[in-house]
Amino acid sequence: MSFEVPKKLETEINRTIKHYPEKRSASLMLLHALQDHFGYVSKDAMEWIAQKLDLQPINVYELVTFYPMFRQEPAGKHVIKVCRTLSCALGGAKELHGHVCKKIGVDPKAHGLQTAKNGQFSVEFVECLASCGTAPVMMCDDDFYEGVSLEKADEILEANK
Amino acid sequence: MPEEYRLILKHADAPKYSNDIECYMKHGGYKALTKALKLKGKRVEGKGVIPPQEWIREEVKASGLRGRGGAGFSCGLKWSFVDRRSGKPIYLICNADESEPGTFKDRQIIYKDPHQLIEGMIISAYANDVNLAYIYIRGEFVEGAKILNKALDEARKKKFLGKDILGSGFNLEIHVHRGAGAYICGEETGLIESLEGKRAYPRIKPPYFPAILGLYMCPTIVNNVETLCAVKHIVADGSEAFAKLGTPNNTGTRIVSLSGHVKNPGYYEIEVGKATIGELIFNENFGGGLREGRELKAIIPGGSSAKVFKAGETFKMKGKDKKGNPIDKEVDLLDLPYDFDSLMAAGSMSGSGAIIVMDDSTDIVDALSNVSEFYAHESCGQCTPCREGSLWMSKALHRMTHGEGRKEDADYLLNIAQNIQGRTICAFGEACSWPVLSFVKKFKPEFEARGAEDEQRKAEEVSD
Numbered sequence: 001m002s003f004e005v006p007k008k009l010e011t012e013i014n015r016t017i018k019h020y021p022e023k024r025s026a027s028l029m030l031l032h033a034l035q036d037h038f039g040y041v042s043k044d045a046m047e048w049i050a051q052k053l054d055l056q057p058i059n060v061y062e063l064v065t066f067y068p069m070f071r072q073e074p075a076g077k078h079v080i081k082v083c084r085t086l087s088c089a090l091g092g093a094k095e096l097h098g099h100v101c102k103k104i105g106v107d108p109k110a111h112g113l114q115t116a117k118n119g120q121f122s123v124e125f126v127e128c129l130a131s132c133g134t135a136p137v138m139m140c141d142d143d144f145y146e147g148v149s150l151e152k153a154d155e156i157l158e159a160n161k
Numbered sequence: 162m163p164e165e166y167r168l169i170l171k172h173a174d175a176p177k178y179s180n181d182i183e184c185y186m187k188h189g190g191y192k193a194l195t196k197a198l199k200l201k202g203k204r205v206e207g208k209g210v211i212p213p214q215e216w217i218r219e220e221v222k223a224s225g226l227r228g229r230g231g232a233g234f235s236c237g238l239k240w241s242f243v244d245r246r247s248g249k250p251i252y253l254i255c256n257a258d259e260s261e262p263g264t265f266k267d268r269q270i271i272y273k274d275p276h277q278l279i280e281g282m283i284i285s286a287y288a289n290d291v292n293l294a295y296i297y298i299r300g301e302f303v304e305g306a307k308i309l310n311k312a313l314d315e316a317r318k319k320k321f322l323g324k325d326i327l328g329s330g331f332n333l334e335i336h337v338h339r340g341a342g343a344y345i346c347g348e349e350t351g352l353i354e355s356l357e358g359k360r361a362y363p364r365i366k367p368p369y370f371p372a373i374l375g376l377y378m379c380p381t382i383v384n385n386v387e388t389l390c391a392v393k394h395i396v397a398d399g400s401e402a403f404a405k406l407g408t409p410n411n412t413g414t415r416i417v418s419l420s421g422h423v424k425n426p427g428y429y430e431i432e433v434g435k436a437t438i439g440e441l442i443f444n445e446n447f448g449g450g451l452r453e454g455r456e457l458k459a460i461i462p463g464g465s466s467a468k469v470f471k472a473g474e475t476f477k478m479k480g481k482d483k484k485g486n487p488i489d490k491e492v493d494l495l496d497l498p499y500d501f502d503s504l505m506a507a508g509s510m511s512g513s514g515a516i517i518v519m520d521d522s523t524d525i526v527d528a529l530s531n532v533s534e535f536y537a538h539e540s541c542g543q544c545t546p547c548r549e550g551s552l553w554m555s556k557a558l559h560r561m562t563h564g565e566g567r568k569e570d571a572d573y574l575l576n577i578a579q580n581i582q583g584r585t586i587c588a589f590g591e592a593c594s595w596p597v598l599s600f601v602k603k604f605k606p607e608f609e610a611r612g613a614e615d616e617q618r619k620a621e622e623v624s625d
């Protein structure tokens with residue numbers, strides 16, 4: 001199957017590029033747009049962006065490997081990010097992360113994004129999410145959840161099943 | 162009893178207050194902008210008549226406003242460095258990366274009162290002859306970016322943005338640019354590289370001072386969200402009214418992010434220096450104290466990069482007696498006024514305004530290990546001392562928290578940290594070494610004991 005960006009999305013992308021005096025500036029925004037649409041940034045997506053912005057593919061690839069939010073592999077249907085940094089750690093982040101990992105059946109010790117076998121959820125232990133006053137904190141896709149008890153985590157997982 | 166003083170967060174949490182433009186305008190929103198755009202030239206002694214833009218810049222300088230992003234540098238002075246003669250466009254960037262661990266104040270403004278930020282930005286842009294501005298927002302604030310885009314659309318419809326704003330002849334466009342999870346994008350030159358579509362590798366200063374060679378090598382102003390909101394209030398109420406808030410050289414209000422082991426963590430807006438660290442932690446109007454039966458162990462006073470304070474520390478400070486004569490006085494940690502200068506005099510900083518409290522249940526080696534892991538993960542990798550050093554420190558601490566400590570680890574950590582600070586391109590070098598230096602120096606017996614215990618246990622295991 002060849003790589004195709006829907007017309008509507010491309011129109012939106014063309015508009016975004018115009019926000020900048022130099023096209024290259026739109027790189028991160030385009031990576032977000034394509035990852036949001038396809039679920040990850042494929043090699044084809046990177047080449048498409050490079051062409052769109054008159055860049056070499058390496059100029060886009062080096063961004064994907066630098067910025068933690070971009071991934072080169074598909075993730076589960078829902079992506080969970082649990083904050084691991086100090087304020088959340090003081091508030092029980094490790095227990096929360098361990099609990100979520102156990103629930104969906106991935107190894108809490110493994111580094112990086114871990115995806116459950118059934119593809120429903122991926123989990124990642126991430127750095128401070130700027131919500132430290134309501135530790136521990138996690139995100140499910142684009143939504144923030146604050147003061148997440150283990151019970152609350154179960155509810156969030158249940159609601160996104 | 163010290164209380165909150167809400168200037169920037171005046172409306173944010175009021176019942177029924179919403180983030181749409183109608184609500185903002187009902188509460189007096191965009192009046193400061195209208196006022197700014199109508200200003201005429203002013204006669205200033207020694208300078209003759211100066212244009213209104215310069216007048217606003219003078220007001221910001223006179224207000225004493227210091228940057229709320231981390232360094233606490235005078236906003237007016239920073240604006241005065243902008244190269245206005247180059248003939249190149251001048252850019253304004255709002256730093257909404259909010260990534261210093263412990264900090265969660267900018268998000269309150271963005272999510273609950275985005276128009277206040279936008280109004281502050283339009284005024285700041287007008288004052289600095291900027292026609293194109295960006296809000297660089299951290300990637301995880303997906304909802305925040307949506308809220309800002311909606312607010313910008315609303316402002317465009319009302320002619321607060323676009324061409325010939327309110328018939329003044331001034332043009333401005335503001336766009337939202339999303340980051341993608343890298344802490345170093347908060348550093349202003351890293352942010353600029355990132356906005357140019359590159360890896361966020363901080364630039365070396367000199368020569369790349371943003372005020373001269375910033376975005377696209379043009380003069381650029383980078384200001385924090387809260388700083389830009391303060392500008393709106395300075396123009397609305399005048400520099401004198403702003404400077405009356407807070408304390409001398411530490412004017413205005415500041416939103417303090419309080420987290421960790423307190424009963425009521427949260428964000429509290431105070432007049433700068435009008436509450437002490439002790440009050441912020443223990444007073445009922447703020448943190449409300451520690452959990453039952455717990456004692457204070459340590460405080461990180463300005464985001465995780467700030468040097469830690471140990472409970473019970475005292476500081477020799479310069480003060481004045483009743484007659485105004487200079488004297489040396491001893492100040493207890495809890496009696497330190499929460500302002501820029503006092504914290505600096507006590508050897509740390511108020512940084513991003515984030516206080517992280519640790520009680521006596523905290524394993525201090527664990528805590529430092531957590532912080533060091535953050536920096537090891539976030540170093541951009543350009544400078545060897547930072548890239549390698551942050552990793553070595555984190556690895557040593559990981560060992561120590563996993564039963565593999567050594568007696569000499571404490572000194573090993575200090576040695577590495579000392580060899581990072583001052584030897585790097587950007588202030589991340591300090592940010593990653595200061596926690597290690599301060600934690601290990603102030604809690605050395607705990608670090609040494611950890612290593613000694615592990616060595617002894619291993620020796621016994623071998624001899625068994």
Ligand SMILES: Cc1cc2nc3c(=O)[nH]c(=O)nc-3n(C[C@H](O)[C@H](O)[C@H](O)COP(=O)(O)O)c2cc1C
Nearest residue numbers: 228229230231256259260347348349384385388588
């Ligand atoms: C490693 C590092 C991270 C930083 N992160 C942030 C941040 O997340 N938000 C911010 O406003 N400033 C951050 N800063 C400070 C900025 O470089 C810059 O000083 C600030 O945005 C200037 O705005 P202000 O003068 O209004 O404070 C950071 C600095 C360093 C060295």
Ligand code: SF4
Nearest residue numbers: 543544547585587589
């Ligand atoms: S000090 Fe660290 S973060 Fe800053 S430029 Fe050097 S390697 Fe990058």
Ligand code: FES
Nearest residue numbers: 083088129131132
């Ligand atoms: S430490 Fe978890 S949100 Fe900041």
